[in-house]
Amino acid sequence: MPASVEPDLIRAQFAAALSDMYRAEVPLYADLLDIVAGVNARVDPAAPERIAVERHGAIRLGTADELAMMARAFAVLGMAPVGYYDLAPAGVPVHSTAFRPVTEAALAANPFRVFCSLLRIDLIGDAALRDDVAAILARRAIFSDAALGLIISAERDGGLDEAGARAFVAALLETFRWHSDATVDAETYARLSAQHRLIADIVAFKGPHINHLTPRTLDIDAVQAQMLARGIDAKAVIEGPPARKIPILLRQTSFKALTEAVRFAGQDGQHTARFGEIEQRGAALTPKGRALYDRLLADPDPQAFCAFPDDLDALVAEGLIYVRNDAPITYEDFLPVSAAGIFQSNLTGERPRDYGDTSSQAAFETALGRAVIDPFALYAAMATTP
Template sequence: MMASDNISPDEARAKFAASLSQMYRKEIPQYGTLLELVSKINEKVDKEAPHQDPLKRVEVERHGAIRLGTPEELAMMRRLFRLMGMEPVGYYDLTVAGLPVHATGFRPLNEASLLYNPFRVFTSLLRLDLIKDDALRNQVKKILSLRSIFTSRCIELIEQLEKSPDYPQSTVDELIQEALNTFRWHETSTVDIGTYKELEASHPLIADVVCFRGPHINHLTPRVLDIDAAQAAMQSHSLKAKSSIEGPPPRQNEILLRQTSFLALEENIAFAGGSQGGSKHRARFGEIEQRGMALTPKGRQMYDELLDRFNRTCAQLPPHATWEWKSALLRTCFEGFPDDLDTLRREKLAYFRYYVIEGPRRPLVVTDIDSLVQAGCVRFTPITYEDFLPASAAGIFRSNLSAGGEQLQSSLADKEGFEKALECSINDEFLIYSKIEQSSIAACLDC
């Protein structure tokens, strides 16, 4: 086979993301409406002031989310994503928000791959140790042991490509089609209605993970350059947007990640054994996100402290407090977080990429990057945050699940257990951003 018939992991990822988006658009028509709204807003915003990330990247940008039930499912999913140039980055403990899962985000690591297509998948794993009832926990284990979320052909293709130095396009295309079967919606539950109700009563998320043939993708998220405009647009187009935007308040220089969604659809379920009950399942929804700059550990600590202050204050508000009220409080709490790029850079609160400017005279003695910045020889731009926020993810998840569920057992984060299931170590997002920044600094100093 000629080399031209082979494709790269980046190309494989882009093809998979496009195929997944097309499939989800057929399953959830409102998602198509969301894409159209987002595209119009992005075009308008970028025309008024070109964004630091090229519009061609932003327009194809998506993140998805899936929930897995067993370590074996997680390990195979990692192998599938690795073929598409996606590695696990960051550990997220969602039990602190009352959700019986922990997670990682699979995404590209290097700048060129992110620019080509920054597709990412927030991947959660059910924590069986948090199910209090022993009999119910054993029942869940049995149900999950009887399913295979990957087709046998999908596994064969994964194993074949893992052994090959090349990625034949025809093989990758077949793999994508087989993998879509894992992510698509199956309206027939693998359990009877009684079991579904029992698991739902334990926690709606447990029912979503356990009771179906596979981890149907529960949302696919486009990136928008103005999430406040997108929130208003959703409401004007009769999409049932959640009342609040998750994440930091709006700023001149956005940080981290802001997210919102239209509420999950109520979908009919056909139960195993022909049992009927008219039950509806709520899990799949449409989400949008606005990405800001990546924060350093120092900046992230400041962010977490301010968010904690906001949450503690909110807990004391009267029950009738509106989102407008809370939004104003959030902005007040974050007034102490610098909102100009030079301060963020000098105080090492965020990560930046540095570029040499042609023209200005270079200082005779260059000791560090600051001397080049002060001489006007180097400019800098923020590095985009490519990862997730556990509190925001939990907020989105909670608003799109059925009400109910018992109190979870208290627990500690279990990164070691997650990595054991993953069969590899998780990449540290701070090290990734720092490496990009330091590489750009070294290039400027060497010029």
């Protein structure tokens, strides 16, 4: 039997193929890569190769079955679900996890991540529309027979050989591809959009097209300035913590979602969802650090973050960040508030929704078919590894 290809290599191949596809679909993404490459080269000409290839993407799924199969597909790529993100309190009717590598060796090989959201059909206020959404989603199949067969083969055989890995990358790529033909008519699309434009994006199309792909920069403020200088319609503010000497968690910005031509059962129309995002990563916070961050974030005083130490010795002494060998451990995950902010800021004109406190991690994990991994446990293990 031919030797299996390491999941790290399949993941790297898939991330590169996805980036190439998205570059062709959204030309502005190529501009972002150019800006990021230039800024990173100026900040640190000797930056690790990981920085240059690092990407995270985002997809939105409609059903528990789609989520469970996506988890199996990502497992072939060496990616596991880390963390639970409830976006309903921010007015977005989804809950999410981050599929990513979990070991240091795998992250160093290729840190590709996907922020994967599942529609909360229960949060659709119109009962008749809830039934229609369930019926529409039940009719679609987001994975090809080829992709399904290769997932089963990988699970049965403990991996894929070189030919199987190439075939799997090509087959899985189709799940993430943009399709300009909607699967619903214009009237149904309007009903979905009236509930929430994210619901229309999830339900009205053949599959979970990648809605953004995010390179990593070493100076997001410089990138933001260059985006504006080039006339790119960037967000007004950078999501996440303010600029600091010792960066923490995650800062991100984006250009606003594109309005694209689509066809609704033969009728021309428009859809707005896909955008371009850039991130800068800092130190992973401990539970104590995260509690302080969340408290300061909720403070309306713009000077509140002055209370968060910006000195490495103080951060370590107060137990606010994870470190190893006196170096901060990089944050590999996402911010619920920033995630929701990016969602909302790219849906211009979307009125705020109030879904209340409806967190449902247990329901999400049931759909997923397993518990999500606690990110704090991963960082704590890294901090104690020699």
